[in-house]
Amino acid sequence: MSGLRGRLIAAPLLLLLLLLPAGGASVAAATQPPIGGESEDQPRRDPFQPPASLPEAPRPSGLAGVRIREAEVRGVARVPSVPDGSADLAILETPDSDGFIVRRGAELMDGVVFRVEPDGVAFLTASDPETEVFRPLAPPDSRAGERR
Numbered sequence: 001m002s003g004l005r006g007r008l009i010a011a012p013l014l015l016l017l018l019l020l021p022a023g024g025a026s027v028a029a030a031t032q033p034p035i036g037g038e039s040e041d042q043p044r045r046d047p048f049q050p051p052a053s054l055p056e057a058p059r060p061s062g063l064a065g066v067r068i069r070e071a072e073v074r075g076v077a078r079v080p081s082v083p084d085g086s087a088d089l090a091i092l093e094t095p096d097s098d099g100f101i102v103r104r105g106a107e108l109m110d111g112v113v114f115r116v117e118p119d120g121v122a123f124l125t126a127s128d129p130e131t132e133v134f135r136p137l138a139p140p141d142s143r144a145g146e147r148r
Contacts, residue, residue, distance in 0.1 A: 063100045063102065065109055066100070068125065070094055072093045073092060073121050073138055074093045074099070076088070077089040077091075089102065090116045104116060110125060111126050120135050120136040122134050
């Protein structure tokens with residue numbers, strides 16, 4: 001019985017040796033193209049490190065270059081003669097101390113003014129128009145003493 005078992009194990013090994021080229025597995029690895037566009041002069045990226053970030057495109061000028069999270073609501077003006085609130089205005093300030101007067105429908109870099117309320121401004125994000133972001137009216141002393 002042990003002779004038969006020895007032949008059963010030896011036969012697949014012999015077949016494997018006959019199928020491999022003379023150089024073994026190293027010849028097969030040398031003829032395969034690089035994976036993922038890598039080349040000899042460009043090593044593979046470490047998968048545990050974050051990928052190199054792409055340079056950010058230049059921002060548009062004006063309100064179109066302001067992100068929702070950067071805009072601070074500095075003031076709100078209600079127009080009581082227009083009951084639907086479409087004429088209500090808000091004053092937004094950027095980190096660069098630029099000010100903009102906006103109303104419903106004004107477009108920012110990543111969203112649009114959805115609603116101006118007495119205590120802040122509601123925006124709809126461009127990435128998900130169902131997502132509403134509310135920026136409250138900034139406290140009056142949050143930039144007190146700062147000058148341009």
